[in-house]
Amino acid sequence: MVLSTLETLRLTVAALRQRTGETQLKLATAVGMTQDGISRRQSGALSWSLDEVDLLARHWGMEPLDLLAGPTHAAQCLTWPPLPGRAGAAGLAVEGADQ
Secondary structure, three states, X not given: OOXXXXXXXXXXXXXXXXXXXXXXXXXXXXXXXXXXXHHHHHHOOOOOOHHHHHHHHHHOOOOHHHHHOOHHHHHHHXXXXXXOOOOOOXXXXXXXXXX
């Protein structure tokens, strides 16, 4: 069974959150989203945008393609905790991200 890119991303975000110990609220704050926005995307009720993939990848210190390659690959690329000056993308909210 081949997973869709969106399903792979959902699983990857969940795996990285578990590995880093981040709650949905902490991740949301770091990338300029709301906890509800993260929750709705992780449940599949909303899809992640490409801009949001960029924010997540930057937050976890990897390239967007590494994030999209799946949980195992992304976990190997994880830079945690965030380096100074790259502590997430707080304040860089994506316009209309929670619509």
